[in-house]
Amino acid sequence: MIKNLFEVPYYEAELAIDCMQIYDWVNEYTDANPSVNLSNRGGYHSPNLEGEFPKLGVLLGEFERHANKFANSLQAKPLVLGNVWFNTNGYMNYNDYHTHANCVFSGVWYLATPENCGNLVFYHPRRELLSYDWNHTSMNSYNPMNSYSFSFKPAVNRLVLFPSWLEHSVEPNLNPDKKRISFSFNFITAQGN
Numbered sequence: 001m002i003k004n005l006f007e008v009p010y011y012e013a014e015l016a017i018d019c020m021q022i023y024d025w026v027n028e029y030t031d032a033n034p035s036v037n038l039s040n041r042g043g044y045h046s047p048n049l050e051g052e053f054p055k056l057g058v059l060l061g062e063f064e065r066h067a068n069k070f071a072n073s074l075q076a077k078p079l080v081l082g083n084v085w086f087n088t089n090g091y092m093n094y095n096d097y098h099t100h101a102n103c104v105f106s107g108v109w110y111l112a113t114p115e116n117c118g119n120l121v122f123y124h125p126r127r128e129l130l131s132y133d134w135n136h137t138s139m140n141s142y143n144p145m146n147s148y149s150f151s152f153k154p155a156v157n158r159l160v161l162f163p164s165w166l167e168h169s170v171e172p173n174l175n176p177d178k179k180r181i182s183f184s185f186n187f188i189t190a191q192g193n
Contacts, residue, residue, distance in 0.1 A: 002145075004145070008122075008124075008125075008162075008163065008166060009070075009073075009074060009162075009163070010122070010160065010161065010162040010163075010166075011066065011069075011070040011159075011160070011161040011162070012158065012159065012160050012161075013066050013158075013159045014155075014157055014158055014159070015059075015062050015109065015157045015158075015159055016157065017058065017059050017062065017109075017157055019111055019112075019156060019157065021055055022055060022056065022059060022111055023111060023112065023181070025053075025055045025056070026086060026088070026111065026181060029046065029086075030044055030046070030088060033046065033047060038098075039095040039096045039097075039098040039169075040087060040089070040093065040094075040095050041093060041094050041095065041096060042089070042090065042092065042093035042094070043087060043088055043089035043090055043093030043094075043173075043179075044087065044088040044089075045085065045087050046085045046086045046087070047085065048083045048084065048085050049083075049084050049085060049086075059109070059183070060081060060084065062159070063081060063084070063107065063109065063159070063185055063187075064079070064080070064081055064187075066107075066159055066161060067079050067081075067105055067107065067161055067187045070105060070161050071104070071105065071187075076104060076189075077189050077190065078189070078190040079104055079105065079187040079188065079189060079190060080187065080188060080189075080190045080191075081185060081186075081187060082102075082103050082185075082186040082187055082188040083185065083186050084183060084184070084185040084186075085183070085184055085185070086111070086181065086182065086183045086184070087170075087180075087181070087182050087184065088179050088180070088181050089117070089118065089170070089172075089173045089179060089180045089181075090173060090179045091173055091174070091175065091176045091177075092172050092173065092174070093172065093173050094118060094169070094170050094171055094172040094173070095169055095170035096169055097121075097123060097167050097168065097169035098167065098168070098169070099164060099165055099166065099167050099168075100164040100165075100186050101164070102188070103164045103186035103187060103188050104163075104164060104187055104188060104189060105161050105162065105163060105164060105186070105187045106161070106162060106163075106164040106184065106185065106186050106187070107159060107160060107161040107162065107184065107185055107186075107187075108120060108154075108159075108160050108182050108183065108184050108185075109157075109158070109159045109160075109182065109183045109185075110154045110155060110156055110157065110158050110180075110181075110182050111156065111181040111182060111183065112156065112178070112179060112180060112181040113154040113155055113156050113180055114173075114175045114177075114178035114179070114180065115175055116173070116174040116175045117154065117173045117174070117175050117178070117179075117180035118154075118170050118171035118172050118173045118174065118180060119151040119152055119153050119154065119170070119171045120151070120152045120154060120160065120168060120169075120170055121149055121150070121151045121152075121168060121169050121170070121171060122149065122150050122152070122162065122166055122167070122168050123148065123149050123166075123167040123168065123169075124147065124148045124149065125165075125166070125167070126148075127148035127149060127167070130146070130147070130148035131148045134146050134148070151171070154180065154182065164186060
């Protein structure tokens, strides 16, 4: 009988957000604020969005609602939004593999996802061993129990939440004409919990 010792949960939801209003806001913000350089290789990475952004109110509320639904299902304490930012990746722009420190869950929501804009890739916490010992010479095919990575194709209005310690990256945008735009965020335990 096969059983799992450790599992890595993730959460997906399709939101019903008015993307055009947020798309216009992203363009205005990008024109007025310089990019920061973190995991991004090319493209635009906004600074953390701090203060009041009325056009983002419904979206941020949906992030919090779904994050707490995910947390509740895992018996985690209530969460609050720690920080949020957005990425705009043009042709050949990508994000190196990384984790998000000092938070419980992280997530991404997709605003613009043209064809071939690059997948979100998650890596097994021991991928260096799996990729060496459980490679194509020892496995017929890959599944959630023997794979060292999994890719997820982005889609407009899709929300994905995952443990902040889970290593991930974003593949290069191979669309020469259109940009991928996504919002990323981190949730922390609410004060007093």
